[in-house]
Amino acid sequence: MMRTRRTKTNMSIAVFYAPNAKDSSYLSEEESFHASKVLRLRVGEVIHLLDGRGKKFASKITAIEGKKVAFGTLALIETEPEPAFTIHLYVAPTKQMERMEWMVEKCGEFGIHGIHFFASKNSERKEIKLQRLEKTAISALKQSKNLYLPEITGLHTFKEVAEKEGGEKLFAFISNPPVNVLTKVASKDQEYHVIVGPEGDFTAEESAILKNNHWKPFSLGKPILRTETAGIAICHALHILNID
Amino acid sequence: MMRTRRTKTNMSIAVFYAPNAKDSSYLSEEESFHASKVLRLRVGEVIHLLDGRGKKFASKITAIEGKKVAFGTLALIETEPEPAFTIHLYVAPTKQMERMEWMVEKCGEFGIHGIHFFASKNSERKEIKLQRLEKTAISALKQSKNLYLPEITGLHTFKEVAEKEGGEKLFAFISNPPVNVLTKVASKDQEYHVIVGPEGDFTAEESAILKNNHWKPFSLGKPILRTETAGIAICHALHILNID
Numbered sequence: 001m002m003r004t005r006r007t008k009t010n011m012s013i014a015v016f017y018a019p020n021a022k023d024s025s026y027l028s029e030e031e032s033f034h035a036s037k038v039l040r041l042r043v044g045e046v047i048h049l050l051d052g053r054g055k056k057f058a059s060k061i062t063a064i065e066g067k068k069v070a071f072g073t074l075a076l077i078e079t080e081p082e083p084a085f086t087i088h089l090y091v092a093p094t095k096q097m098e099r100m101e102w103m104v105e106k107c108g109e110f111g112i113h114g115i116h117f118f119a120s121k122n123s124e125r126k127e128i129k130l131q132r133l134e135k136t137a138i139s140a141l142k143q144s145k146n147l148y149l150p151e152i153t154g155l156h157t158f159k160e161v162a163e164k165e166g167g168e169k170l171f172a173f174i175s176n177p178p179v180n181v182l183t184k185v186a187s188k189d190q191e192y193h194v195i196v197g198p199e200g201d202f203t204a205e206e207s208a209i210l211k212n213n214h215w216k217p218f219s220l221g222k223p224i225l226r227t228e229t230a231g232i233a234i235c236h237a238l239h240i241l242n243i244d
Numbered sequence: 245m246m247r248t249r250r251t252k253t254n255m256s257i258a259v260f261y262a263p264n265a266k267d268s269s270y271l272s273e274e275e276s277f278h279a280s281k282v283l284r285l286r287v288g289e290v291i292h293l294l295d296g297r298g299k300k301f302a303s304k305i306t307a308i309e310g311k312k313v314a315f316g317t318l319a320l321i322e323t324e325p326e327p328a329f330t331i332h333l334y335v336a337p338t339k340q341m342e343r344m345e346w347m348v349e350k351c352g353e354f355g356i357h358g359i360h361f362f363a364s365k366n367s368e369r370k371e372i373k374l375q376r377l378e379k380t381a382i383s384a385l386k387q388s389k390n391l392y393l394p395e396i397t398g399l400h401t402f403k404e405v406a407e408k409e410g411g412e413k414l415f416a417f418i419s420n421p422p423v424n425v426l427t428k429v430a431s432k433d434q435e436y437h438v439i440v441g442p443e444g445d446f447t448a449e450e451s452a453i454l455k456n457n458h459w460k461p462f463s464l465g466k467p468i469l470r471t472e473t474a475g476i477a478i479c480h481a482l483h484i485l486n487i488d
Contacts, residue, residue, distance in 0.1 A: 102346060109473045144467040183484055221483065223388040229353045236480050239465065240427055 013058075014039050015142045017149070018049040018071075021057055025070050032069040035061070047071060050141060052149030054080045080147045084189045085242050087235055088114035090161050092198035093154075094227050095124040101136045103228035107235040108140025108150060115231075117154030118161045122200030128155045162209050167191035171210050172230055173217035174201060182237045185218040192238055196230045257302075258283050259386045261393070262293040262315075265301055269314050276313040279305070291315060294385060296393030298324045324391040328433045329486050331479055332358040334405050336442035337398075338471045339368040345380045347472035351479040352384030352394060359475075361398030362405045366444030372399045406453050411435035415454050416474055417461035418445060426481045429462040436482055440474045 016031045018024070027035060035041045041061055049057045049071070056078035063070040089112060093100050104115055115137075117128050133152050141149050168190035173179055186192065195215065202210070211217070220230055260275045262268075271279060279285045285305055293301045293315070300322035307314040333356060337344050348359055359381075361372050377396050385393050412434035417423055430436065439459065446454070455461070464474055 106473050106476070109467055109469050110477070111467055143470065146467050181484075181487055183487070221487075223353055223355055223390050225353050226387065229350050232350070232476065233354070233480055236477055237484060240425075240481060240484055243425055243427070243465075 013046055013048050014041060015048045015050060017052060017138045017141065019052050019149075021049045021051050021059075021071075021074060025062075025072070027069045027071065029067055032064075032067055035069045036064050041069075048077070049074065050147065050149075052138075052141060052147075054082065054147045056147060078147065083111075083113075083148070085238065086113040086191050087111075087238050088116060088167070088191075088193045089231055089234060090116045090118055090156075090193065090195040091227060091231055092120050092123045092196065093117045093125040093128050094199065097125075097128075097132070099226065099228040100128075101133060103231040104133050104136045104150075104152065105140045106228075106232045108137045108146070109144040110232075110235045110239055111144070111146050111148065112150045112235050113148060114151045114153070116152075116156060116161070118156040118158055120158040120198050120206055121203045122198040124199060126155070130154065158206060158209075161195065162206075162213050162215070164193060164213075167193045169193045169213075169215045170218055171195035171215045172197060172220050172234070173207065174224075175217070175219070178219040178222075179217045180219060181221055182218045182234060183241050185216055186238065186241060188242055194234050194238075196227055196234065199227055257290055257292050258285060259292045259294060261296060261382045261385065263296050263393075265293045265295050265303075265315075265318060269306075269316070271313045271315065273311055276308075276311055279313045280308050285313075292321070293318065294391065294393075296382075296385060296391075298326065298391050300391060322391065327355075327357075327392070329482065330357040330435045331355075331482050332360060332411070332435075332437045333475055333478060334360045334362055334400075334437065334439040335471065335475055336364050336367045336440065337361045337369045337372050338443060341369075341372075341376070343470065343472040344372075345377060347475040348377045348380045348394075348396065349384045350472075350476045352381050352390070353388040354476075354479045354483055355388070355390050355392065356394045356479050357392060358395045358397070360396075360400060360405070362400040362402055364402040364442050364450055365447045366442040368443060370399070374398065402450060402453075405439065406450075406457050406459070408437060408457075411437045413437045413439075413457075413459045414462055415439035415459045416441060416464050416478070417451065419461070419463070422463040422466075423461045424463060425465055426462045426478060427485045429460055430482065430485060432486055438478050438482075440471055440478065443471055 016027055043061050045061050047059055057074040058077045059071040059074050062072045119126050130152050137150055260271055287305050289305050291303055301318040302321045303315040303318050306316045363370050374396050381394055
């Protein structure tokens with residue numbers, strides 16, 4: 001586990017998200033505020049920058065100009081190749097956004113490539129604000145030391161998601177008798193696209209549309225999991241499946 | 245997924261936790277309040293009762309006396325034998341109790357048998373109130389349709405936990421090069437006891453004590469997981485390992 005705050009006994013180097021680090025020499029307004037006001041960093045201090053696409057750089061603060069923090073030349077210190085498998089999760093959002101924030105945070109810690117929200121017939125939520133979820137993902141990226149930031153998109157229509165092409169397409173399905181669990185249904189090293197339905201479940205028509213579009217059903221096991229727990233479980237199970 | 249509220253379109257039968265259902269014919273004060281004031285159930289309505297030790301009963305409300313709800317004869321409708329594996333998690337609690345509540349809820353959804361809190365040298369929290377966590381566990385039990393309520397205990401000393409005897413004893417260990425992940429280190433169908441250290445990690449002395457007491461180290465993988473994420477991941481990984 002790690003500390004998330006800089007303390008006197010743990011002067012680890014502060015990490016910032018800077019997707020345009022190669023083209024710009026300024027932190028975003030938000031990251032600048034965090035650097036200069038929250039962490040109170042000064043000119044000359046070493047910082048680490050994440051581009052969210054597999055690269056980590058070391059740099060130094062060269063200036064603090066009002067609300068903007070400038071940094072100097074970049075030294076590549078860590079790079080991670082594109083992973084052999086990618087995970088895209090499609091979720092009908094819960095009414096309480098806090099539950100979706102937790103899901104984004106936890107999936108971000110395990111490592112995930114996309115979280116996409118959609119509306120279906122029984123969805124409790126028909127619109128979604130992505131900004132706070134994006135912030136949560138950035139914070140999980142920094143905390144977990146992962147190098148890939150997930151893309152977060154939505155709200156999509158059910159049709160858009162159902163008609164998606166390519167990759168290994170799977171959806172969480174409640175049936176009696178139950179179908180197989182994810183680790184038995186999915187194969188290794190795939191581009192996974194996995195759907196979690198709404199708390200009221202898919203309608204029979206929606207399930208049929210998914211099957212017609214070649215989405216493979218899997219079971220989440222005997223317990224009834226909440227939406228966010230299902231999302232976390234899927235992301236973690238795919239990581240376990242892909243461990244060498 | 246399921247609805248958690250009774251609505252006109254979903255008149256599922258309300259579930260209550262009644263550990264003494266066999267010896268008493270009253271719901272606890274808290275469950276009575278939930279039945280009579282929140283759900284507004286009336287005399288004659290069918291309810292389900294969970295004893296938290298593998299049994300689910302059907303009964304009927306026979307009286308609402310002030311703050312107490314009485315129920316009639318019990319009919320056993322579901323029973324689950326003792327599972328072939330049990331999971332006991334030992335956790336150094338985080339500063340924010342909310343994170344521990346989430347961990348209890350999520351582990352409760354997956355199914356867990358005990359969550360035990362302890363203090364170690366780098367623990368951020370040296371005392372813990374269990375009441376709210378117990379409520380969270382009860383609510384996860386009802387929601388998930390699991391039949392075993394986890395016991396929640398603490399705060400224990402590090403020594404008490406380290407010197408524990410019996411079962412398969414494992415602890416999450418951050419090292420370079422990393423040790424094997426849990427699904428490779430643990431064997432199937434065991435009584436698992438698994439330790440998650442504090443956010444500042446174990447001291448070298450504590451790690452040595454665990455090894456001397458035959459706790460086996462395992463890795464949580466490359467990402468740095470928060471304490472509650474580690475707890476959820478461990479619980480879920482052991483379920484995956486034990487799927488037939």
